[in-house]
Amino acid sequence: MREYKNFIDGRFVEGPEAFADIDPATGRQVAWVHEADAGLVDRAVASARAALEGAWGRSTVAERCSLLRRVADEIDRRADDLLAAEVADTGKPEAGARALDVARAAANFRSFADIMAAEGVESFLQDLPAGQQALNYALRKPLGVVAAIVPWNLPLLLLTWKVAPAIACGNAIVVKPSEETPGSATVLAEILDAAGVPSGVYNVVHGFGAGSAGQHLTTHPDVDGVTFTGSTATGAGIMRAVAPRVRPVSFELGGKNAAVVFADADLDETIAGLTRSIFANTGQVCLCTERVYIERPIFEEVSARLVDAAQKLRLGAPADPATTTGPVISHGHQQKVLDYVELARRSGATLLTGGEPATVGDELAGGFWVEPTLWTGLGNDDRVMREEVFGPVAGLVPFDTESEAVALANDTDYGLAAAVWTTDLRRAHRVAGRMEVGIAWVNTWFTRELRSPFGGFGLSGVGREGGRHSLDFYTETTNVCVAL
Known part of the structure; x- marks a missing residue:
């Protein structure tokens, strides 16, 4: 060995x-x-x-x-x-x-x-x-x-x-x-x-x-x-x-990063971007999105499309070209993520998809797998929406106004990253500039220029x-x- x-x-x-x-x-x-x-x-x-x-x-x-x-x-x-x-x-x-x-x-x-x-x-x-x-x-x-x-x-x-x-x-x-x-x-x-x-x-x-x-x-x-x-x-x-x-x-x-989705966003790009930002590396990236604030007129559509995208992720062997998503790092971390999901349930969340240990076949049965998980029904006062989970999970929350969205995104003890999804150029600059984070993306996620500053509030x-x-x-x- x-x-x-x-x-x-x-x-x-x-x-x-x-x-x-x-x-x-x-x-x-x-x-x-x-x-x-x-x-x-x-x-x-x-x-x-x-x-x-x-x-x-x-x-x-x-x-x-x-x-x-x-x-x-x-x-x-x-x-x-x-x-x-x-x-x-x-x-x-x-x-x-x-x-x-x-x-x-x-x-x-x-x-x-x-x-x-x-x-x-x-x-x-x-x-x-x-x-x-x-x-x-x-x-x-x-x-x-x-x-x-x-x-x-x-x-x-x-x-x-x-x-x-x-x-x-x-x-x-x-x-x-x-x-x-x-x-x-x-x-x-x-x-x-x-x-x-x-x-x-x-x-x-x-x-x-x-x-x-x-x-x-x-x-x-x-x-x-x-x-x-x-x-x-x-x-x-x-x-x-x-x-x-x-x-x-x-x-x-680390962080408890937010994404803000406005009703004028290109939804195809937004869903693809959110799927990456929530589930990349099984949610084990300090920059991953765990809080998604969605303007109310498109809340149901975005939620449904995110659920569909999550359910299409392929958990499997690393060498399989079809695999999109791996395990979490350890048994202890698997249990931590699942404990947070259970906390979300007890706090009144409605699970839209996931929330259980994933089944991936006999060869990988001993691994540390978690289903991609999304929920609604919780707000910023709930513990699971304030503490970093560091797994393939996110809470979805509707909002009505731009000022409300900014306030919700900034209502955290962390301040690493945020993403803003909108086709309104003025709004994009205005909202991104108000994010109290080290890096604010607009219509993208995880794009890193190695000469630019990286860190958090x-x-x-x-x-x-x-x-x-x-x-x-x-x-x-x-x-x-x-x-x-």
Whole structure:
């Protein structure tokens, strides 16, 4: 059986104990994962620090950008290996994982190579008394040793979204992938090594959160910053852990995202877009829509068409080209999603479709399957409409006026994403601009320009990633002032 070992200072290292890696499509074990204890985390952080103090700390921007492009080429060459690891860990359909997760991994490295190569520095000519001047200019310096905690929903995509800018800026990084999805971070270690990334620049420690590798890493005194994507509760714990040392953090913590559908929307485009935004990756995307507000004159039609679209989704084996929808990540998460559905029922919801564990055949009977689920009859005061479920579910709610729709969409403790569906150009700009979110889409969903800012308001996180915004987190800036 496959083994996933820790990767420290350019070498794969066994841990004192190992745990099982489970395929969520079948419920069967696919690998053993070596858990890192505090001693191995110490070694990983020390190797990262040594790399910074060695030749890597003197690397030039041109050298790092060239390295990133070699990494992207190696990802392309090893695409099948990354795909196999990703699918075994997540159960997602192969076609989608190849087109999104693996392709985006290579794109992240190429994009940040281009972004870093084009990045300049601020400079200001300052007038001084007696006709003299001073030149002020800024220098970007690596943040240092960066801890990256990566989630299980898009493990490769979000891993490379952090690793690429960290390396571009000259940092050394210690990654703790989710215990549910250890494969792609381990395969990426082989890829980075083959591309020529120096020892100690990229390290992987496997394990869990509290009392394991995650806690050891985020509380380590020699870590200079933490980037984390995951739950609000875990993010709050990490923030408390780093607060005494005043370390910078970059957090993306999910959302309870809204879509607003106006009566003038192109309904064919809208239904297709909503089907994606509710059910993509089995609803396990931080940007997925869980609240759909629909203008009353079209509420019944949109609801019926969404039910029809949900019932046409094909749950099945990842390798089957007909499969559109995979399992949820684990038995525990399956139960969490189903518990929320039951909460919706008890709160008075009318289930339009789904709401049960899905039946997908004998071969996949041990997997963690949930039927695509839609309900009506609940409002923003109901708990299930306020808390992130992170599964293939959404509540549908009618509205009567534009101002009501905006108020409903913004009535949340989160603020990551929203989508507005309308053919009225003025309304589109007006409503999108009033959404209290990090990204507001109009007549689309999940379209990402990698140079644009990405992050959230409120419980959805701290900071922004993407383009120069990523560089701002992964560097410290020094102003140099020279009297002329």
